[in-house]
Amino acid sequence: MDTNTNDSLESRILRAAAANHADLPEFPDDKSDLPSDYEYDPNADEEEEVEEVEEIDENDLLEYLDQQEHPLTIAQRLFYHELNTVESQKHSSSWDLKCLQPKNLEELYSQGWTIADGLIDLETLKGARKEAEDMLAKGAFCHPCNPDNDESFDPYRDENARDDTIVWLNPAKRDETDISRILEFFEGPLHHDIAEMIRLNGKTEYQLAHYHPKEAHYERHRDAFPVDDPNDTHQRRVTAIVYLNPGWSHGDGGELKLFGQLEKHGLRESADRIVQPLLGRVVLFMSGVVDHAVMNATKDRFALTAWLR
Numbered sequence: 001m002d003t004n005t006n007d008s009l010e011s012r013i014l015r016a017a018a019a020n021h022a023d024l025p026e027f028p029d030d031k032s033d034l035p036s037d038y039e040y041d042p043n044a045d046e047e048e049e050v051e052e053v054e055e056i057d058e059n060d061l062l063e064y065l066d067q068q069e070h071p072l073t074i075a076q077r078l079f080y081h082e083l084n085t086v087e088s089q090k091h092s093s094s095w096d097l098k099c100l101q102p103k104n105l106e107e108l109y110s111q112g113w114t115i116a117d118g119l120i121d122l123e124t125l126k127g128a129r130k131e132a133e134d135m136l137a138k139g140a141f142c143h144p145c146n147p148d149n150d151e152s153f154d155p156y157r158d159e160n161a162r163d164d165t166i167v168w169l170n171p172a173k174r175d176e177t178d179i180s181r182i183l184e185f186f187e188g189p190l191h192h193d194i195a196e197m198i199r200l201n202g203k204t205e206y207q208l209a210h211y212h213p214k215e216a217h218y219e220r221h222r223d224a225f226p227v228d229d230p231n232d233t234h235q236r237r238v239t240a241i242v243y244l245n246p247g248w249s250h251g252d253g254g255e256l257k258l259f260g261q262l263e264k265h266g267l268r269e270s271a272d273r274i275v276q277p278l279l280g281r282v283v284l285f286m287s288g289v290v291d292h293a294v295m296n297a298t299k300d301r302f303a304l305t306a307w308l309r
């Protein structure tokens, strides 16, 4: 891989801002444009400076970045391309995968997302659903904008975009629950297979989310900015979701919508995909690439998500 193509998110944002300078307000070049009270104030240093910073919306920033380069192309640089060389295949002709199929990793690379069914046994999934319902009854779930309960509270996030409630899960707290067994699956075989192909460099976050019937949805969003910097430990790289919804059928709603892309930067156009949140279904996508949304459901909907970094 040509490491010179890797770039920090900061420098990419700066370049995007520079390339879009036409959209930025012009600084007055004529002094008469300055406010008339723009005078030298000898006491200015003593006063508390109040600086107004215009926050750029996360979605606008993503749009700027997408104009510069296709986010999938950026994320593809996180894959170990050297595995596809003749030299590497002399040592091992097959990928050493514990749960995923090679097809899953190829789809993750070529389209940014993939789906795998049947990776976790049914009893574990049913048990986890029951535990999630018990946690809900005990009031363990909280709204993501509550900074007292949410360790990843982000004050700039648009909280109107989502109305699910969540619990952060700590895999270090091992117990005999089925939810812990699913976390072990995420931490063990799933993490192993993804790390075979994609450079991972940070701690995984785990979250259980509940969507209340009719009320809860999650608007179109992306889970991270696209990164290819192998040293970045902060941006989420891969989103892995397993659904805990037995007996789910069409008409129950709660689908995950994966938004397609228009043809651009030499990549083909792709259609939107609708994914049913079926018990045990695992959806994987590149966090900085795929825009997605959760539709309203008519029944309680639970999803356990891991963000691999």
Ligand SMILES: O=C(O)CCC(=O)C(=O)O
Pocket: 209, 218, 223, 241, 255, 256, 292, 293, 294, 303, 305
């Ligand atoms: O539950 C889902 O299907 C997706 C949830 C989601 O997009 C998120 O939590 O960021």
Ligand SMILES: [Fe+2]
Pocket: 221, 222, 223, 292
């Ligand atoms: Fe998301």
